[in-house]
Amino acid sequence: MTVSTETPPYPLLPSLARGLAAGGLAGLVSGLFSLLLAEPLMDRAIRLEEKRAAAQEAQEHAAHGHGGGHSHAAEAEELFSRGTQHFGLVVTAVVVGLAVGVFFALAYALVHRASAFTERRWERSMALAGAGFLALSLLPGLRYPANPPGVGDGGTVSERQGLWIAALVIGVLGMLLAWQLAVRMRRHGSGAPARQLAAAGAVAGTLAVLWLLPDNPDPVPVPATLLWDFRVLSLAAHLVLWAALGVAFGLLRDGGQGTRKAPDAGQAQDAPDARV
Amino acid sequence: MSPQTPSATATGTPTPAAASAATIRTRDALIALGAAILALIALYAVFVDNGQLVSATGGYLHEFSHDGRHLFGAPCH
Numbered sequence: 001m002t003v004s005t006e007t008p009p010y011p012l013l014p015s016l017a018r019g020l021a022a023g024g025l026a027g028l029v030s031g032l033f034s035l036l037l038a039e040p041l042m043d044r045a046i047r048l049e050e051k052r053a054a055a056q057e058a059q060e061h062a063a064h065g066h067g068g069g070h071s072h073a074a075e076a077e078e079l080f081s082r083g084t085q086h087f088g089l090v091v092t093a094v095v096v097g098l099a100v101g102v103f104f105a106l107a108y109a110l111v112h113r114a115s116a117f118t119e120r121r122w123e124r125s126m127a128l129a130g131a132g133f134l135a136l137s138l139l140p141g142l143r144y145p146a147n148p149p150g151v152g153d154g155g156t157v158s159e160r161q162g163l164w165i166a167a168l169v170i171g172v173l174g175m176l177l178a179w180q181l182a183v184r185m186r187r188h189g190s191g192a193p194a195r196q197l198a199a200a201g202a203v204a205g206t207l208a209v210l211w212l213l214p215d216n217p218d219p220v221p222v223p224a225t226l227l228w229d230f231r232v233l234s235l236a237a238h239l240v241l242w243a244a245l246g247v248a249f250g251l252l253r254d255g256g257q258g259t260r261k262a263p264d265a266g267q268a269q270d271a272p273d274a275r276v
Numbered sequence: 277m278s279p280q281t282p283s284a285t286a287t288g289t290p291t292p293a294a295a296s297a298a299t300i301r302t303r304d305a306l307i308a309l310g311a312a313i314l315a316l317i318a319l320y321a322v323f324v325d326n327g328q329l330v331s332a333t334g335g336y337l338h339e340f341s342h343d344g345r346h347l348f349g350a351p352c353h
Contacts, residue, residue, distance in 0.1 A: 012304040092344025099315035146349035160351035
């Protein structure tokens with residue numbers, strides 16, 4: 001049997017545990033960030049929506065003598081109070097963080113399976129977080145920017161979900177292309193400028209492909225300043241999630257790996273990732 | 277996990293070691309697949325579901341994750 005000389009299996013379980021811990025933490029940080037900054041905006045957007053719906057209903061009453069006005073905000077209030085939905089935001093962010101953490105750990109394991117788990121973990125973790133932000137947050141977010149409550153027609157929701165998922169898939173495929181381009185060019189001896197320009201070209205190409213998708217069909221009856229603030233805070237929430245995920249995955253210690261790391265701790269002594 | 281591999285080769289029984297390395301790989305692949313499926317289900321539940329996932333939940337799942345959907349840019353009604 002030659003298996004004993006084979007490289008040891010990649011430590012997937014510690015990696016997954018690290019991804020879950022880092023992702024949950026990142027989701028919590030991003031959720032609390034949004035609870036503080038974005039929720040006041042969403043509350044304002046919902047009050048405006050209620051006003052719009054009430055005005056529309058009054059108009060219909062005046063025109064037809066009866067109105068079937070049925071606002072989405074009123075519907076939402078039947079199920080949960082705004083306070084519960086505020087709490088729901090944080091829970092949702094944690095769930096998203098955990099799920100993203102799983103994919104982060106799996107992607108990390110696939111990309112770096114040929115080298116030791118602990119090798120250049122900080123740099124690699126931050127680089128993967130940056131790639132994830134581009135692929136799943138910034139590029140799809142530029143094509144289909146987030147909209148505050150009060151925007152979104154129930155009749156077009158499945159169409160918009162299809163477009164949104166397509167944008168996420170295109171973002172991931174674009175980042176895979178950029179990564180493979182850079183890897184293959186390095187193998188052929190290309191210098192850093194050529195590799196990095198090619199990768200940037202792939203990202204720009206991905207953005208162009210995203211614009212081949214049809215536009216979001218819904219009207220946006222929201223004041224421009226509210227819309228702008230909400231979209232900036234939405235991208236910020238994405239950024240906080242990915243940044244915290246990259247930092248936590250790069251820094252967190254786990255039992256087995258921590259002890260194995262001890263021999264080469266001479267170099268790690270001055271590095272901040274020896275702590276935490 | 278890996279502790280089995282060195283101990284098995286040290287006692288001169290390569291076959292269990294070989295088997296365990298292959299077993300670990302298979303197990304890891306299954307765990308990776310399971311984790312990915314669970315993560316996708318979680319993302320579907322908070323970002324896409326409109327009451328179809330568990331019909332008994334009606335719109336509850338949707339409304340509970342309502343603010344998160346809007347904030348993270350997922351389409352909402």
